[in-house]
Amino acid sequence: MKNDSPLMGFWEKLRMKLDRVSSTQGSTSKYESQVDTGVSDSTTISSVNSTTSTLVTVNVYDMLWINDYVSSLGIGVYHTGVVVHETEYSYGGHPLTNSGVFAMLPKDTSYLGENYSHKLTLSMGYTDFTAADIALLLDSMTADYRGDQYHLLHKNCNHFSDAF
Numbered sequence: 001m002k003n004d005s006p007l008m009g010f011w012e013k014l015r016m017k018l019d020r021v022s023s024t025q026g027s028t029s030k031y032e033s034q035v036d037t038g039v040s041d042s043t044t045i046s047s048v049n050s051t052t053s054t055l056v057t058v059n060v061y062d063m064l065w066i067n068d069y070v071s072s073l074g075i076g077v078y079h080t081g082v083v084v085h086e087t088e089y090s091y092g093g094h095p096l097t098n099s100g101v102f103a104m105l106p107k108d109t110s111y112l113g114e115n116y117s118h119k120l121t122l123s124m125g126y127t128d129f130t131a132a133d134i135a136l137l138l139d140s141m142t143a144d145y146r147g148d149q150y151h152l153l154h155k156n157c158n159h160f161s162d163a164f
Contacts, residue, residue, distance in 0.1 A: 052128070053126035053127065053128055054084060054085055054126060054127055054128075054129070055084075055123065055125075055126055056082065056083065056084045056123075056124040056125060056126065056127050057082075057083045057106075057121050057122060057123055057124060058080050058081070058082055058083070058121070058122045058124055058161055059080065059081050059083060059088060059106060059107055059118060059120075059121050060078050060079075060080050060118075060119045060120050060121070060122065061078060061079040061080070061081075061109070061112060061116045061117060061118055061119060062076070062078065062116070062117045062118075062119045063077045063078060063079055063115060063116060064115045064116070064117055065115040078119065078158070079112065079116060079157050079158075080157050080158050080161040081104070081106075081157065081161065082124075082161050082164045083106045083121075084127060084129070084134055085130075085131045085134060086106065087103050087104075087105075087106070088103065088104050088105065088106040088107070088108070089101060089102070089103050089138060089160075089164060090102060090104070090157045090160065090161070091145045091150070091156070091157045091159075091160035091161075092147070092150065092157060093147055093148070093149075093150025093151075094147035094148070094150075095147065095148055096146075096147050096148060097146055097147070097148050098142075098146065098147060099142035099143075099145060099146060099147065100145050100146055100147035100148075100149070100150055101138060101141065101142055101145050101160065107121075137164070138164075141160075141163065141164065144163075145160055
């Protein structure tokens with residue numbers, strides 16, 4: 001049975017990247033690893049027409065407490081956050097009806113908790129959106145990503161990262 005979900009492209013790319021990193025670095029269930037993108041998290045490029053492009057990356061985190069159990073099955077569970085303009089944005093659940101979207105410093109695993117370890121960073125390309133544009137975009141997404149609507153399989157941080 002073929003899954004025609006619009007997220008499949010995202011999931012397939014993420015799985016291929018994770019497989020490549022895991023196969024070259026061995027087991028990473030308790031150890032941090034990272035793909036060097038060759039550019040800093042805040043890299044900007046000015047084009048000929050004087051617009052500024054900003055690098056967009058996705059940070060992938062190993063969820064150690066879950067992956068300690070499921071890694072023997074050949075699968076993993078990961079948290080993701082999108083980094084743009086030196087801020088990382090993600091989505092998490094809570095019992096309230098307000099937004100579950102949150103901002104943090106990039107790769108700040110202490111903010112996420114002790115069971116999260118940065119695994120790798122994926123370069124997604126560049127955006128011409130300003131920080132104000134990003135704020136408007138996030139504001140338009142908050143109603144769709146309320147804290148009480150979080151679901152581990154059907155509406156999680158990876159769905160948010162893909163939509164963002």
